[in-house]
Amino acid sequence: MTEVILLGTSAALGDGSREPTSLALRGRETTIVVDCGANPLRQLQRLGIPLASLERVILTHSHPDHTSGFPLLVEMLWLAGRRHPLPVHGPADALDVARRAFAQWDTSLWQGLFELDWRPVALDQGVPVVRTAEFDITAAPGVHSVPVIGLRVRAVPDGGTLAYSADGEPSDGVRYLAQGVDLLVHEATGDFPSHSSAEAAAQLAREAGARRLVLVHLAPQIDDLAARQAAARAIFGGDVLLGEDLARYTF
Numbered sequence: 001m002t003e004v005i006l007l008g009t010s011a012a013l014g015d016g017s018r019e020p021t022s023l024a025l026r027g028r029e030t031t032i033v034v035d036c037g038a039n040p041l042r043q044l045q046r047l048g049i050p051l052a053s054l055e056r057v058i059l060t061h062s063h064p065d066h067t068s069g070f071p072l073l074v075e076m077l078w079l080a081g082r083r084h085p086l087p088v089h090g091p092a093d094a095l096d097v098a099r100r101a102f103a104q105w106d107t108s109l110w111q112g113l114f115e116l117d118w119r120p121v122a123l124d125q126g127v128p129v130v131r132t133a134e135f136d137i138t139a140a141p142g143v144h145s146v147p148v149i150g151l152r153v154r155a156v157p158d159g160g161t162l163a164y165s166a167d168g169e170p171s172d173g174v175r176y177l178a179q180g181v182d183l184l185v186h187e188a189t190g191d192f193p194s195h196s197s198a199e200a201a202a203q204l205a206r207e208a209g210a211r212r213l214v215l216v217h218l219a220p221q222i223d224d225l226a227a228r229q230a231a232a233r234a235i236f237g238g239d240v241l242l243g244e245d246l247a248r249y250t251f
């Protein structure tokens with residue numbers, strides 16, 4: 001069974017009820033965390049998912065609500081006993097931010113601190129990110145105020161597919177990634193520059209032929225979420241779910 005877990009579903013400024021948007025891809029053996037604006041490992045602990053299962057991290061873009069928890073993630077993994085390298089994938093810009101953030105601390109006394117294995121992802125449509133025994137992940141650039149990648153994830157054991165928009169307005173890149181997927185996780189911050197409304201996410205999901213749509217990166221300024229969800233359903237012609245922290249979906 002392969003699932004996506006919503007570790008957080010909030011826009012950068014939430015109302016305190018949600019963590020910043022972050023996902024975990026969970027296979028039988030391994031876990032991949034996508035973005036860490038707060039403390040994704042704490043969320044995994046709440047669910048009883050072993051920290052030792054964390055195989056790698058993907059950062060979709062450099063904004064603080066997607067990267068600022070990275071230094072704490074490294075510290076927690078080290079304290080939990082990790083000693084083998086941690087692959088970190090993402091646009092060069094995002095990796096540079098994470099690298100510089102972590103460099104603010106003197107870690108010279110952290111015995112056995114594992115290596116950070118930086119793996120830049122080119123901003124090209126369909127570029128491979130990684131293929132493991134459980135996940136086959138490709139990326140494409142989205143349209144945001146900084147370089148961003150969306151993801152397409154294929155569950156290797158049974159072929160289920162997921163796409164994640166990360167932050168951004170509706171884009172050709174995300175539409176490409178979402179072609180025929182079983183589940184599209186799309187941001188729905190609202191009608192703001194460099195972001196998407198629920199209705200625009202639904203339109204993209206329809207065009208791509210996605211089977212299910214889950215909305216994340218939800219902003220408290222949108223005070224009529226239920227109405228926006230209903231409008232999105234009418235456009236999509238299928239089920240549209242509002243993401244909730246710690247919700248899990250198989251794909």
Ligand SMILES: [Zn+2]
Pocket residue numbers: 061063144167
């Ligand atoms: Zn952003």
